[in-house]
Amino acid sequence: MVFSRRPRQLREPFAYASKLGFRLFFLATLVFLYAPIILLMVFSFNDSKRNIVWRGFTTKYYVKAWENTGLVEAFINSLLIAVVSTIVSIVLGTLLALLLWRFRFRGKTLIEALSALPIVMPEICVGIALLVFFNRIGWPNDLPWPMNLSKIILAHITFTFPFVMLVLRARLVGFNPELEQAARDLGASQRQALFHILIPYLRPGLVAGGLLALTLSLDDFVITFFTAGPDSVTFPIKIYSLLRRGISPDINAASTVLILLTLLLAGVGVWWQTRMQKTTLYTANRPAVQ
């Protein structure tokens, strides 16, 4: 049998991008994703009480936001919570990832399943559960700053450390165990092998997981809402409470600061990763065969 049809022309993966329809689709997606954010940033410089019409450029709402002590306090609280919970999450997540990678023990599957649960559980359930839990055990509500943030920090750790663990477990899959054995063989103790070989190997995962935890903590609303007290307000909650009195440009200004901060963190992370990759190729799992 003879095929008379001409073979269909093969396209390079991104050749579709040259078609007009696809271009429009891409554009629409980008607009849909980023237009609100850009609008928010632009209107934070709008010289108007209302966010509807452009009335000229000003930075006075940044000053106004800065002078709003409640907002600044909430911002500082958020940063503190994010930093502390990220550090604890990195430690916990690393330990759990190493435990599940290295050992076989009874109940391992159960622990694996349980540790990923906070990721899939609806936040509202986690929030209510934590609220009930903290009330039940009678966690003190009237601690002085910064101890009054302890509830929120604990809550944030519960949902951020599984992310760190997942990122690290994915990275550990590619680890050549002979690297660690080689270190042991050369005289390193278990601890030295861990810090000299395994941790440097995990470093990109630690950075990625840490950034993930940091940003998750910074913008969390639901779980924080249920664990925050009247005197322990975080940035997202503060903004929410301000919103009830209408959208004002100082909220835009404060949000812009938060967005820029997040972008900065992500940028640093990406820059650092690429720099690491330039100096070291971590892919040397198997030797390059000549």
Place this chain on the structure above:
Amino acid sequence: MPNPEDIARPARLHSEAPRGETPRPETLRPETPHPETLRSARMRPEQRDSERAESAEEVIRLEGIAKSFGAVTAVHPTSFSVRRGEFFALLGPSGCGKTTLLRILSGFHPPTAGRLFIDGTDMTAVPANRRPVNMVFQSYAVFPHMSVGENVAYGLKVAKVARSERQQRVREALELVRLGGMESRRPAQLSGGQQQRVALARALVMQPKVLLLDEPLSALDAKLREHMCAELVRLQKQVGITFLIVTHDQAEALSMADRIAVMNHGHLEQLDSPETLYTFPATRFVADFIGRINFFAAEVLADGTVEAQALGKFRPAQDSLPQGAATAALRPEQIVVSTTAPPKQEGRSMARGTVSLLAYYGDYCTAEIVLEGREDSTEGESEGGTEDSPKDNTGGQAKMTVFIINNTPQAREIAREGQAVWCSWAIRDLLLIPQAGGG
């Protein structure tokens, strides 16, 4: 808690300074004691071993070392020792337990039974980082986030060797493996062969009592492998450190090692010099695994003579063979092939056959010769070729594999399928393996 250095340090006296201290690899042992490799023509292996045993000092001794993983027994109780300064090879097919044994030596697997002595000290329970042995891993395991220099310096750094001495030793070790001046390179910028040299230097710089190498050449291409074989032998002679290499490649083991331990299914089959292993394999497995060989079903009769399939009746060179079933074995290179009947000679035997299968290897051919029944043989009349393996003659048509050196006038005559030929061999070359030792 005992001081780790005390555990690692040998109790026995010898000329070598403890590791971590000064002498350079080159000056470790000025004259390398090599076990004699020459063999007088027909000496029995047992004689040779007892002769040597007292002369050489042992650096590793295994006493009934065994290892099981759950229900799987990887290594059955095994005892042997490795002599100081020798190039020792552990040879066996895949899955026979070589790596497991090596990992027991290096301390990564605790043995299920038995005791391990390194340089006279019981090291059975000593962890890997306190053993005076170092390993070159199959994947090389060069630390990817460290430069070549940092890789080689790692062990010295952990041992807290002073910086200046460290640098000096690293430089020497890299020169030893011909990587001088590559200190600042990254492993990702190295070829597989170079990475392996880094792994070698990194282990050698520690001046181990024994250097363990797990299939170091299996990832290299044929040409580089040959080169590295020679390189390893040179290195071993130069530094005088005992090398223990694991391989499944018999050619590698034969060409490099002073002594070879052949393993099969977790058992030690035979431990001997390459020549002895090849000439006097103790078991059928060893005979088969090392080199090429033809097997013939045989029986040792009450009067000491042997009746073998297709070979007829003869009086073997070996005496005191146990009566009963045995296997007669003959190496292809011991068989002379000619197109005309060779003159009858005392001590030689012959058979007629037809060339049936030729395989070309460039410098030589192998030919499979289907033997005709011998007049004096009881199983003379051979039937159709039902046997699958040409080297295993247990019934049906008897065959033998021979070598033909190519590009000789003779080869042009013989190397033709269907050619009628004569095969002849010296009777003393026929090796008899009692059935008990067979695999």
